[in-house]
Structure formats: C-alpha cells, structure tokens
Amino acid sequence: MAQSKIHEEDDRRSCWVCFATDEDDREASWVRPCRCKGTTKWVHQSCLQRWIDEKQKGNSTTKVVCPQCNAEYLIIFPRLGPVVYIMDIADKIIYKTCPFVAGGIFIGSVYWTAVTYGAVTVMQVLGHKEGLNVMERADPLFLLIGLPTIPVMLILGKMVRWEDYVLRLWRKHSAKLPLLHYLFPDEFSRYTRVPADTVPLSDPICATRVLCGALILPTIATIVGKLMFGSVQSNFQRTLLGGIAFIAIKGVLKIYYRQQQYFRQANRVILDFPEESINPPQTSESH
Numbered sequence: 001m002a003q004s005k006i007h008e009e010d011d012r013r014s015c016w017v018c019f020a021t022d023e024d025d026r027e028a029s030w031v032r033p034c035r036c037k038g039t040t041k042w043v044h045q046s047c048l049q050r051w052i053d054e055k056q057k058g059n060s061t062t063k064v065v066c067p068q069c070n071a072e073y074l075i076i077f078p079r080l081g082p083v084v085y086i087m088d089i090a091d092k093i094i095y096k097t098c099p100f101v102a103g104g105i106f107i108g109s110v111y112w113t114a115v116t117y118g119a120v121t122v123m124q125v126l127g128h129k130e131g132l133n134v135m136e137r138a139d140p141l142f143l144l145i146g147l148p149t150i151p152v153m154l155i156l157g158k159m160v161r162w163e164d165y166v167l168r169l170w171r172k173h174s175a176k177l178p179l180l181h182y183l184f185p186d187e188f189s190r191y192t193r194v195p196a197d198t199v200p201l202s203d204p205i206c207a208t209r210v211l212c213g214a215l216i217l218p219t220i221a222t223i224v225g226k227l228m229f230g231s232v233q234s235n236f237q238r239t240l241l242g243g244i245a246f247i248a249i250k251g252v253l254k255i256y257y258r259q260q261q262y263f264r265q266a267n268r269v270i271l272d273f274p275e276e277s278i279n280p281p282q283t284s285e286s287h
C-alpha cells in the first residue's frame with residue numbers, strides 16, 4: 001500500500017530546473033537533494049550539477065544550499081588515489097606557507113640591508129682600515145646584532161624632536177628674561193597675539209624624510225667633520241664632532257625658522273574690505 005503510494009509519487013517526478021518529467025526522459029538519473037516536498041522535490045542529477053557549477057563559480061569547495069528550503073546539498077567526491085591525495089595535501093601546505101615564506105624573505109632582506117648599512121657606517125666613521133680591523137676583531141654574534149642596530153638607532157634618534165622642546169621652553173620663558181628683550185627688541189614689542197594651539201608647532205613626522213635624514217647623517221657627519229675639524233686626528237672623534245655640529249647648527253636654524261613663522265602668525269592683520277569692490281562696476285561708472 002505504502003510502496004504503491006511512493007511509486008505513484010515517483011511516477012509524477014518533474015525536474016525543477018528543466019521541468020522535464022519521467023515521460024520526457026526515461027534514462028535520466030534523479031535526486032531529491034533537500035527537504036523540499038511537491039514540485040521542487042525532484043531534480044535531475046545533471047541539471048542540479050550544472051546549477052551548482054553556476055553557483056560555485058569555479059570554486060569546488062563553496063557550499064551550495066537549496067534556494068527554497070536552505071538545506072545544504074551533500075556533495076560527495078570519488079575517493080582520491082594516493083598520488084593525487086598527496087599532491088592535494090602538498091598543494092594546500094604550499095598555499096598556506098607561501099605568505100610566511102615571502103614575509104620571511106622580506107624581513108631577511110631588510111635585516112641584511114641593515115647589517116650592510118651598519119658595516120659601511122662603521123668603516124665611514126672609523127676610517128676604512130680601522131673599521132675593518134674593529135669588525136674583524138669583534139665577536140661575529142655581536143656584529144650580527146650590533147650592525148643592524150646602527151640604522152635603527154639613527155632612525156629612532158632622528159624621530160626625537162628636541163627642537164620642539166627647546167622651542168616650547170623658549171616661548172614659555174623668553175618673555176621673562178630681560179636680556180632677551182634687550183637682544184631682540186622688536187620681537188617682543190610687536191608680539192600682540194598668541195596663535196591658537198591648533199596651529200601645529202611643527203610639521204608632522206614624514207616617514208620618508210625621517211628615513212632619508214637618518215641614513216644620510218653619518219655621511220654628512222663625515223663631511224662636516226672634515227670641513228670643520230680637520231685638525232682632529234682620530235676619525236671617530238672628527239666624525240662625532242662633525243655630527244654634533246651639524247645637528248646643532250641645523251637645530252638652531254630650524255628653531256629660528258619656526259620662530260619666525262610663529263611671529264608671522266602672531267602679527268598677521270586682517271584688512272578692511274576694499275570700498276570699490278562693494279559697489280558693482282556699473283554703478284561706479286554712473287557716478
């Protein structure tokens with residue numbers, strides 16, 4: 001009784017994709033892939049395969065659900081042979097590890113660039129021969145850690161904005177020192193307005209500028225040392241003096257420049273609107 005009922009229902013199968021029934025194609029294989037009843041219960045294997053292909057858009061691991069009842073289709077693949085299985089696993093491992101390997105290569109190249117830069121700087125600061133001697137005598141482990149810290153320390157040092165602190169102190173206390181009033185009389189007499197705090201004290205830190213400035217500092221220090229302290233015999237002392245002199249001079253100039261900009265800001269004046277422009281040109285002609 002029950003069996004004949006199922007048979008009756010199966011006789012009236014129709015595919016919800018192509019609407020063909022058993023009578024239209026007796027050979028086709030059928031599947032009922034979800035909870036749906038009635039007209040959307042049955043579908044051709046081949047029709048549903050095509051439909052799933054369209055939904056997956058080439059990614060065979062994407063889950064596909066019935067558009068009516070939201071049940072996930074159970075898709076089973078034939079068992080893989082051992083060779084294909086191993087290749088499949090290897091492929092997945094390579095896919096997952098590649099980003100880490102690439103990251104490692106990138107970090108490694110940055111590290112070795114830093115080591116090379118450190119070695120060049122040591123030779124530049126100590127002199128070619130003495131630098132090589134020092135590095136040959138040093139512990140290799142110490143070099144591998146010490147040399148790359150040279151550019152790092154230069155960059156960190158460059159990020160210390162000591163000029164800002166000096167400038168802030170100057171602005172806070174300069175008005176209280178009578179000597180400064182005497183030395184820069186017009187600065188204080190024209191000093192009428194205090195610019196709002198929203199006006200930035202200095203330009204924001206620019207990454208490329210910090211990087212370039214920091215990495216070129218040893219070269220500049222060597223040049224300034226040779227120009228200003230040529231009589232100093234020791235390469236290291238001469239370069240150190242050159243570096244300190246360069247930073248000090250540059251700092252003073254920067255502070256001067258900022259302070260001038262500050263006074264421009266403080267002493268700006270807003271003008272009256274010019275009278276002629278208020279009246280349109282036609283009326284001024286009629287006068």
Ligand SMILES: [Zn+2]
Pocket residue numbers: 015016017018019020043044047
């Ligand atoms: Zn069909």
Ligand SMILES: [Zn+2]
Pocket residue numbers: 034035036040066067068069070071
């Ligand atoms: Zn369904």
